[in-house]
Amino acid sequence: MSGAKIEVFIPAARIAERVAELGAQINADYAGQSVVVVGVLKGSFMFMADLVRHLSIPVRLDFMGTKSYVGTTSSGQVQITKDLDKPVEGEHVLLVEDIIDTGLTLSYLRRNLEQRRPLSLKTIAFLDKPSQRKVEIQADYVGFEIENRFVIGYGLDFEQQYRQLPDLCVLAG
């Protein structure tokens, strides 16, 4: 992996604890209901895989793909590279994001999904960097709020590398 120095920022064990808490909260909030869990590719894949293993409510899984980032700077442009397989009209939808930074991706996806008339639409983000917002938006559930650092691992990439790391890490030096 190109010899870059990688430091652990949030260890896998702490992530696992927090994901279990989020799962329990979602089970309680959606008790008696079924949910379409929509993962935003690619960054949310690991978080979503861990989260849904804690869900005891009936779920259907679907994915959307977006492209917005080149390197470490937001281009401000959001493009759908993969759309949902099935309509979500009349369904409870839980949108799963890896991280909210400027908020542009989440705000675009929220607007896009709301037009499909779900019964409800909530969002969950593994990470939140509130200091970087360009649009005012908040997720309904957040794993960890972090300062403005570029993080990798647990699904998140730097130029498509490092997604497979089990810990959330930072590139040092």
Ligand code: IMP
């Ligand atoms: P936003 O549209 O600026 O909120 O950015 C959302 C997307 O940017 C996320 O879904 C990530 O793919 C990417 N992103 C933002 N911050 C980071 C980071 O620290 N590491 C890796 N990807 C990031």
